Amino acid sequence: MNNLYRKIPKIDTFINKKEFQGLSKPLLTKVVKNYVDKLRRDIKDNKIEDIDIDKMVLQIIKEYKKILEPSIKSVINATGITIHTNLGRSLIDEKIFEKAKDICTSYCNLEFDMEQGKRGDRYEHTAKHLSFLFGCEDVLVVNNNAAAVFLILNTFAKDREVIVSRGELVEIGGSFRIPEVMKSSQAKLIEVGTTNKTKLSDYKNAINEDTAMLMKVHKSNYSIEGFSEEVDINEITKLAKTKNILDYYDLGSAYLPTLPYNLKNAEPSIFDILKNPPSLLSFSGDKLFGSIQAGIIIGKKKLIAKLKKNQILRMFRVDKLTLSILEYTAISYIKQSYDNIPSLKMICQNENILLERANKIKNSINAQIKIKESYTFIGGGTFPNRKIPTIVIEFTGDAISLQTKFRKYSVIGRIENDRFVLDTRTIMDKEMEKLISIIKKVIS
Ligand SMILES: *Cc1c(COP(=O)(O)O)cnc(C)c1O
Secondary structure, eight states, X not given: OOTHHHHSOOHHHHTTSGXXXXXXXXXXXXXXXXXHHHHHHHHHTTOOSOOOHHHHHHHHHHHHHHHHSOSOOOOEEOSSOSSBGGGTBSOOOHHHHHHHHHHXXXXXXXXXXXXXXXXXXXXXXXXXXXXXHHTOSEEEEESOHHHHHHHHHHHHHXXXXXXXXXXXXXXXXXXEEHHHHHHHTTBEEEEESOSSBOOHXXXXXXXXXXXXXXXXXXXXXXXXXXXXXXXXXXXXXXXXHHHTOEEEEEEESOOOSOOTTTGGGTSOOHHHHTTSOOSEEEEETTSTTOSSXXXXXXXXXXXXXXXXXXXXXXXXXXXXXXXXXXXHHHHHHHTTOGGGOHHHHHHHOOHHHHHHHHHHHHHHOOSOEEEEEEEEOOBTTBSTTOOEEEEEEEEOSOHXXXXXHHHHTTEEOEEETTXXXXXXXXXXXXXHHHHHHHHHHHHO
């Protein structure tokens, strides 16, 4: 019998040590118990030679603190990518969040009809404002755009055919692939055209009595250039109408007002697209639309009604937090208060504002940093290959080690020409003071 076992302290007396003062007893007991269990296993496996009680106390306190520390935390995005999928995509406006907080921290009429005094429909809340905003018949909000795609395919094309261009069989980061989604929705994918060229006649020739829908998918995170051709959604809509089948545009992202840096010439706004509305269209709430994670489906009333009857909708339904934030975003757009859309605001900042920010940082730091003009991207599967100008702060020294050091302080920058840079486009004014003190710590 290993006498190390006898050195293991008794839990109920051990937790009363003065080093543990002020800690929650139930949690401490649990942490100590886990520690002791592991200790017993390690003794059995001959992994340890002695038990150091002081070391044990320190390790337990560390473990205790670790459990109480949230894993999800705020970071300073100095990558320059506005809609950064890894860093939370679009930001929610603080004023909008405050309003949503009132809704979520008290009871609300989520599914209650205030006029009739009976059960109401949660989907009606945001639908009213979004329909007004888009000038469309009806809107349905689901958990995200992936859910929207799945729900639409499953509702209208289960065991039937959906025609998609070979140039649009997209994979979005995080394992969303059109052919796979199609398969799990039980719709049958019919690929037409080639990787670089798809013509209207390709769709036309593939239509038969099993065809449920013509689908167009926004290429989002890549572009096909050179000898290439794709069919405009308007053409697809027209064709679908004459053949009496549905047409659906998975738009991915959507922007409403005009954008700076000639971006609006790269692709049409959702208003332009809706001048000749497809039967169904969907996009993400937290890409260029600049709100909370959601999938927004625009369509004819009778099609939206059919989507609502699909049992699967229950699995994609959104909470009051999503609905209220989305509703306030829609109201901001209706009022044209674009200042309440943080992503848009960030994209619209001109270089003078960015330069001012960079100078403010440089003037607060007594070390060698350079201010440089550079380019960045919008991100989030929007406007691939479209550079927009920005201003960065460049650091001398080993880029990788600087990147790691900044990351320890939750500052995420990027490496450009072997130099570590902080991009001022996505740094927020409220973060400036904190960032400056972090820079001082890192480079001192
Ligand atoms: C981003 C995107 C999706 C997925 O949307 P989520 O809101 O991330 O679920 C689907 N289709 C296209 C074309 C996209 O760009």
